[in-house]
Amino acid sequence: xxxxxxxxxxxxxxxxxxxxxxxxxxxxxxxxxxxxxxxxxxxxxxxxxxxxxxxxxxxxxxxxxxxxxxxxxxxxxxxxxxxxxxxxxxxxxxxxxxxxxxxxxxxxxxxxxxxxxxxxxxxxxxxxxxxxxxxxxxxxxxxxxxxxxxxxxxxxxxxxxxxxxxxxxxxxxxxxxxxxxxxxxxxxxxxxxxxxxxxxxxxxxxxxxxxxxxxxxxxxxxxxxxxxxxxxxxxxxxxxxxxxxxxxxxxxxxxxxxxxxxxxxxxxxxxxxxxxxxxxxxxxxxxxxxxxxxxxxxxxxxxxxxxxxxxxxxxxxxxxxxxxxxxxxxxxxxxxxxxxxxxxxxxxxxxxxxxxxxxxxxxxxxxxxxxxxxxxxxxxxxxxxxxxxxxxxxxxxxxxxxxxxxxxxxxxxxxxxxxxxxxxxxxxxxxxxxxxxxxxxxxxxxxxxxxxxxxxxxxxxxxxxxxxxxxxxxxxxxxxxxxxxxxxxxxxxxxxxxxxxxxxxxxxxxxxxxxxxxxxxxxxxxxxxxxxxxxxxxxxxxxxxxxxxxxxxxxxxxxxxxxxxxxxxxxxxxxxxxxxxxxxxxxxxxxxxxxxxxxxxxxxxxxxxxxxxxxxxxxxxxxxxxxxxxxxxxxxxxxxxxxxxxxxxxxxxxxxxxxxxxxxxxxxxxxxxxxxx
Numbered sequence: 001x002x003x004x005x006x007x008x009x010x011x012x013x014x015x016x017x018x019x020x021x022x023x024x025x026x027x028x029x030x031x032x033x034x035x036x037x038x039x040x041x042x043x044x045x046x047x048x049x050x051x052x053x054x055x056x057x058x059x060x061x062x063x064x065x066x067x068x069x070x071x072x073x074x075x076x077x078x079x080x081x082x083x084x085x086x087x088x089x090x091x092x093x094x095x096x097x098x099x100x101x102x103x104x105x106x107x108x109x110x111x112x113x114x115x116x117x118x119x120x121x122x123x124x125x126x127x128x129x130x131x132x133x134x135x136x137x138x139x140x141x142x143x144x145x146x147x148x149x150x151x152x153x154x155x156x157x158x159x160x161x162x163x164x165x166x167x168x169x170x171x172x173x174x175x176x177x178x179x180x181x182x183x184x185x186x187x188x189x190x191x192x193x194x195x196x197x198x199x200x201x202x203x204x205x206x207x208x209x210x211x212x213x214x215x216x217x218x219x220x221x222x223x224x225x226x227x228x229x230x231x232x233x234x235x236x237x238x239x240x241x242x243x244x245x246x247x248x249x250x251x252x253x254x255x256x257x258x259x260x261x262x263x264x265x266x267x268x269x270x271x272x273x274x275x276x277x278x279x280x281x282x283x284x285x286x287x288x289x290x291x292x293x294x295x296x297x298x299x300x301x302x303x304x305x306x307x308x309x310x311x312x313x314x315x316x317x318x319x320x321x322x323x324x325x326x327x328x329x330x331x332x333x334x335x336x337x338x339x340x341x342x343x344x345x346x347x348x349x350x351x352x353x354x355x356x357x358x359x360x361x362x363x364x365x366x367x368x369x370x371x372x373x374x375x376x377x378x379x380x381x382x383x384x385x386x387x388x389x390x391x392x393x394x395x396x397x398x399x400x401x402x403x404x405x406x407x408x409x410x411x412x413x414x415x416x417x418x419x420x421x422x423x424x425x426x427x428x429x430x431x432x433x434x435x436x437x438x439x440x441x442x443x444x445x446x447x448x449x450x451x452x453x454x455x456x457x458x459x460x461x462x463x464x465x466x467x468x469x470x471x472x473x474x475x476x477x478x479x480x481x482x483x484x485x486x487x488x489x490x491x492x493x494x495x496x497x498x499x500x501x502x503x504x505x506x507x508x509x510x511x512x513x514x515x516x517x518x519x520x521x522x523x524x525x526x527x528x529x530x531x532x533x534x535x536x537x538x539x540x541x542x543x544x545x546x547x548x549x550x551x552x553x554x555x556x557x558x559x560x561x562x563x564x565x566x567x568x569x570x571x572x573x574x575x576x577x578x579x580x581x582x583x584x585x586x587x588x589x590x591x592x593x594x595x596x597x598x599x600x601x602x603x604x605x606x607x608x609x610x611x612x613x614x615x616x617x618x619x620x621x622x623x624x625x626x627x628x629x630x631x632x633x634x635x636x637x638x639x640x641x642x643x644x645x646x647x648x649x650x651x652x653x654x655x656x657x658x659x660x661x662x663x664x665x666x667x668x669x670x671x672x673x674x675x676x677x
Contacts, residue, residue: 002045002073007038014277015039018046018216021237021271023264024246027308028293028612029284029575032246036220037066039244040087041073043216050074053087054214056095056233058221062573063090066220088214092229096192103199103206109185110432114406116181116188121145123387123414124180126505128173144170146257148177152190153226153258176421183425184409193228200235207235215240222247226258234270243271249304250297253569253606255599265302282308282612284575286315288648289614296643297608300601308612317650320641321621325632326360326583329621330367333580336619337563338371340578348374352564352576354610356589360582361565374562378570388502388515389522393543395492399473400539402466403437412438415501418458423451427459439466465496473535485526485538493519568610579614584622585635607640 004012011031014024015038026032036055044050055070057063067089090098097115105111116124125141125148147170181187187195200207217237219225222245225233237243245267252261267274282290290308297303323329333353340346353364361377368375391414397407409428413419424438431441441447442463448456469492481487493499499516506512526542533541564576568589583589590603611618620641625632 002038002041004038004042007035008281010277010279010281011035011038014279015042017275017277018043018048018242018244020241021267021274022244023222023267023274023276024244024279025276025304025306026246026248026279027282027306028248028251028609029282030279030308031283032220032279033062033066033069035279036218036246037069037073039218040066040070040089044074044087048216050085050087052213052215053218054095054216054236055087055089055218056092056220057089058091058224059573060091060094062220063094092232093189093192096196096232099196099199099206099210100187100192103203104195105432106203106206107195107198108429108432109182109187109195110405110428112185112405114184114186114409115192116184116186118145119387119390120186120410121188123391124177125173128176128180130505132173139169144173148174149190150258152194153228179425180421183421183423183428185405185428186409190228193232197228197231197235200232211236211239216242216244218244218246220246223249223252223261223264224254224259225263227260230260230263241271241273248306250300250306250605251572251609253572253602253609255602261302265304276304278306280306280308282310284615285310285612286312286616288315288317289611289618292318292618292644292648293608293611295645296604296611296640299643300604302601316617318644318648319617319619319652320644320649321619321652322637323621323623325623325625325627326363327367329582329623330363333364333582333619333621334367334371334373336580337373337578346578348561348563350577351580352566352571352574352578352613353580353582354566354568354571354613355582356568356591356606357583358567360588364565364582368563368565374560375565376560376562378564378566386515386518388519391498392489392493392519392522395496395498396489396539396543399466399470399492400536400543402439402470405431405438408438412462415497415504417462418455419462420455423455423459426451439463469495473539482531483527485535485542486523488535489523489526490520493523568606571613572609575613575615577614577616579610579618581610581618581620583626584620584638584641585626586638587635589638589640604640604643607638 004015007015011034014022014035018039024032024035026035040053040055043053055063055066057066067086070087070089088095088098100109100113101111104113122141122145125144129139129141129144147167151170151174181191200210214236217233219233224247233243233245245264247264249261249264252259252264255261285293287310290310294307321329321332323332337346337348337351340351341348355361355364365375365377391411394407394410397404398411402408405428409424412424413421427438427441427447430444430447431438434441434444434447436444442459448459451459473488499519502515502519503509503512506515527538531538564574566574568581584607589607590600594600594603622637622641623635626635627633
């Protein structure tokens with residue numbers, strides 16, 4: 001029997017309210033994951049079939065954690081049942097992939113569609129920009145991609161973001177971008193939801209089947225949903241009304257990527273009978289930290305009122321520090337971390353350094369390296385996510401197996417060889433009709449005969465290139481050549497013009513050479529896998545091992561004693577005993593753009609999220625000046641600092657003047673002596 005006695009009264013009310021729409025307002029650190037998992041287990045205990053329950057989260061990590069916790073709460077006989085006897089707990093995107101893998105052929109795609117990540121999307125946009133931009137004209141592909149995403153997701157404020165010229169260009173290339181993806185039988189993350197909505201709209205039987213399956217729907221982090229995600233949830237639940245959303249409007253910090261805080265604030269418009277349950281007891285932070293957080297967020301007028309409280313005692317005051325520049329700030333933060341390690345036995349992993357923008361990490365990384373402090377930067381790009389690496393791996397996969405549609409479509413026209421998006425779209429359609437691979441379709445004379453002669457020649461030339469390059473791979477002598485695979489790959493990349501393409505595609509010469517160097521370094525490792533085997537087997541081993549290595553690298557990064565460096569946008573859901581918020585300056589937080597974009601409330605919520613990551617101590621710092629393009633620019637403290645109650649803040653210069661109590665001094669030296677032994 002499920003034991004609910006470990007829940008506080010409000011948590012228990014949230015778990016037991018299972019009929020009709022429910023909004024669980026879960027403040028920071030109030031145990032919302034616990035409530036969601038208990039609620040799923042409670043539904044099952046009440047006789048709801050597990051396969052009729054859907055839990056939706058925003059990250060794979062959150063989904064995995066929730067699945068594990070639900071499994072532990074379920075009766076043993078249910079845990080080991082068939083997969084379809086377990087509740088579905090997934091991200092929005094995973095849910096839509098599940099639906100699309102079953103039904104996407106109704107929309108003219110093949111079921112083995114590939115999902116483009118940000119690196120792939122930027123590559124597609126760069127190709128389009130290269131074909132339409134005037135010589136010397138510079139446009140930021142990432143800015144275009146961000147706007148395309150906002151347009152797709154129907155964000156109310158899409159028109160406010162970005163320069164007018166960039167917005168116009170994004171609108172202009174939108175159709176070409178979508179055509180380029182369809183040509184590769186590819187969808188991006190936004191498409192996963194939009195195509196599912198299209199399926200529901202055009203095929204009533206698909207919607208009916210999904211509604212019949214998912215009769216109880218729960219959505220975590222509801223304040224982060226965008227217009228498309230809201231529409232998806234509404235379509236699934238508007239008949240049975242069994243919708244439970246969990247969220248906190250005070251932690252809505254993703255408006256820039258389309259999140260609509262109104263989805264949570266205005267829920268009554270769509271579900272007038274909704275029951276609201278507030279979770280306000282915080283299990284993470286001291287009273288000082290929570291009182292400061294409450295004081296900050298109350299300056300936002302449009303919000304659902306809630307007051308976080310804790311039984312963890314008052315704790316230390318918030319330490320406020322001022323520095324000359326970012327270099328001094330970084331050195332001093334590292335010294336404070338090391339001092340804490342020696343005197344309080346606080347490990348590196350107990351500390352997190354939070355900042356507003358990615359650029360702020362450079363002086364911090366430098367100071368940590370110089371001090372020999374291990375750190376983990378969250379959000380940095382993985383080597384294997386780089387476009388040139390992904391292109392190269394797609395070439396290798398195609399040459400090993402040309403019937404791998406996903407890989408072939410990626411590199412068919414990279415570098416450009418006359419196989420336009422329109423051509424590839426037609427070939428993909430023909431392969432769909434014939435139930436054959438794209439490569440087999442390229443070799444089919446009855447298909448290629450329908451193309452103009454120049455296009456037909458391009459298709460035939462590509463087929464010849466693939467077959468001849470494969471032949472040199474397969475015909476390699478049996479005697480082991482210690483650099484055989486490296487030489488073969490290097491010749492292939494030179495012959496197909498890929499090195500030249502990298503140099504041509506980058507406007508900045510240094511960036512281009514960095515990309516070429518990345519690729520050559522990877523090519524140089526090809527022969528280290530199964531060196532005594534024939535080249536084909538060696539290549540297969542390399543590709544398999546690359547996947548395993550990159551997975552293991554991700555796992556290793558997540559482990560071990562290391563300081564966490566993280567942006568405020570990435571830190572939601574995390575907690576650390578000791579938090580250092582750096583760069584609390586006007587223009588950084590709130591960001592300069594917030595004034596023109598009308599997002600000051602969201603910037604304040606970002607500060608609130610950063611403050612509520614701290615469990616025991618919180619240090620906030622700002623600089624009098626910061627370097628920009630080599631020049632020192634004056635900075636002013638963030639206006640948000642004035643919203644901190646003065647009685648909760650201790651200024652470092654005042655603290656330094658105060659004598660240390662005898663007992664505290666003795667404890668300090670004893671701890672340092674013990675650490676030194």
